[in-house]
Every structure is written in structure tokens, then in C-alpha cells.
Amino acid sequence: xxxxxxxxxxxxxxxxxxxxxxxxxxxxxxxxxxxxxxxxxxxxxxxxxxxxxxxxxxxxxxxxxxxxxxxxxxxxxxxxxxxxxxxxxxxxxxxxxxxxxxxxxxxxxxxxxxxxxxxxxxxxxxxxxxxxxxxxxxxxxxxxxxxxxxxxxxxxxxxxxxxxxxxxxxxxxxxxxxxxxxxxxxxxxxxxxxxxxxxxxxxxxxxxxxxxxxxxxxxxxxxxxxx
Numbered sequence: 001x002x003x004x005x006x007x008x009x010x011x012x013x014x015x016x017x018x019x020x021x022x023x024x025x026x027x028x029x030x031x032x033x034x035x036x037x038x039x040x041x042x043x044x045x046x047x048x049x050x051x052x053x054x055x056x057x058x059x060x061x062x063x064x065x066x067x068x069x070x071x072x073x074x075x076x077x078x079x080x081x082x083x084x085x086x087x088x089x090x091x092x093x094x095x096x097x098x099x100x101x102x103x104x105x106x107x108x109x110x111x112x113x114x115x116x117x118x119x120x121x122x123x124x125x126x127x128x129x130x131x132x133x134x135x136x137x138x139x140x141x142x143x144x145x146x147x148x149x150x151x152x153x154x155x156x157x158x159x160x161x162x163x164x165x166x167x168x169x170x171x172x173x174x175x176x177x178x179x180x181x182x183x184x185x186x187x188x189x190x191x192x193x194x195x196x197x198x199x200x201x202x203x204x205x206x207x208x209x210x211x212x213x214x215x216x217x218x219x220x221x222x223x224x225x226x227x
Contacts, residue, residue: 004104007073008032009042010051013062014070022059071131076103076111078124078131083114085125092125092176093167126167127158127177127217146193146213148183155180160215173197173206175216 002010012031016023025039032039043060046052051066062070080099084090090098115121115133122138124130129138141157148154156179159170170176174197184205185194191210196203 002069005042006046006049006051007069007104009046010062010066010070011073011077013052013060014067014074017061022061024059028060068135071135071137073103075131075133076106078128079111079114079118079121080106081124081126082118082121082130086118087114091168092161092171093164095125096161096164123158123177125177126161127156128161141217141219143218144214145181145183145195145216145218146210148186148193148218150183150186153180153182154218156216157219158217162215166212166215170212170216173208174204175208175212181218 009028009032012028013023016027016031025036025043028034028039029036043052043054046060046066047054050063051069052060052062054060077099080102081092081095084095084098085092112133121130127140129140131137145154145156156175156177158177159167159175161167175181175195179197180199182196183193184196187193192207193209193213194205194207196205198204
């Protein structure tokens, strides 16, 4: 059985590699808040276990076995987030830390039971994809809200869960997965976006900044010009 530390590293490597670039020791040190020397030691260990391929100054990539293990722990985490929200009433800004603790300790039977209870879901409360039992990952959007132009409609697919305060703000104005939005105006000089949130013509309008707009991702298929 893999240790908690190894699982944390595999998950971090997988998530960082989703951005399409080689994962360096400095990337991992920042992500996991550890010293670069500690990362180097763990990379050597992962290589010895055939979970990753590591070369100094070239970064690290997961092996097939390492990728499978990473997806399993990510599945645990995101299923737990949804379970905490749907079954136990946690708000979406509090599920991450709880899931981070629990993800290492649930059995495969418990994973199967909560997945069945939740209807074998494809996405967690923030809209991030939940890997399937077989290791396939549902499609997800990488298109930020900031890419919209005035008059365009979209549907929110996912919201960055890196900051609980950010999640609370988004929830307070209705920016949650599956929310319909329309970009009313875009002001480059002040880096602000005026949004109408909701399907009705008289739905509330809000002004958000670029920092928010770049951490909210929209469905590709939902992009269209407003009538």
C-alpha cells in the first residue's frame, strides 16, 4: 500500500501535468509546500518504485502505474467532496480540507458505496471531473470566463477550489457550476467584466475583476451570441 506522502506526490504531479508542461521539482515544492531537496529525494523513490520517470533538470512524468494510482486518490477526494456536500450538508468552501484528510483512509468498498449512493457522478461540487473506477476522466473545460466577449452566453462548468474565500464570494453572487451567464460588458482599462447571472433577461448583474474571471471556466458547447 502506498504511503500518504507518496499519494500526495502522485496527485500533485498529475494535477500539475494537466497544464501541459513538464513538472519540475520547484513546481512540486511550491504545490506541496516542502523543500526542493525533499522533492528530489521523493522523485528518486518514485522512480525506484516505477511510479514515475525522473531526470535532473528535466522534470518528472508519471508512469502508467503512477497515473493509475494518482487517478484513484483523485477519485477518492472528489467523491468525498460531493458526499460531504450532498449527504452531510457541508458548504462547497469547506469540503476540500475534509476530503484531503479522508481520501487516504477510505476502503474501496466505501468508495463504491458512496459512488452508488450519489448515482455514479462525473463531477465534484466545484465542477472538477471525477475519474471513473476504470481510470477514465470526464471532459472538462479549460476556457476561462475572461475569454467571453460582450453579448455572449455561457454556462459555468467549474470554479477553482484553491481558495475557500474565493468560493464563498462566487457562491454569494451565483457563480456556481451550471449557472447561466451572459457577458454584458468588458472594460479592458479597468479589467472588469459585467455579468448577468441567470437565464432571465432581468437577472441580477454583477461586476467582477480579471482575477475572478480567470478562475471560472465555462462550457465550450454553451458559447453562443446572445439574442
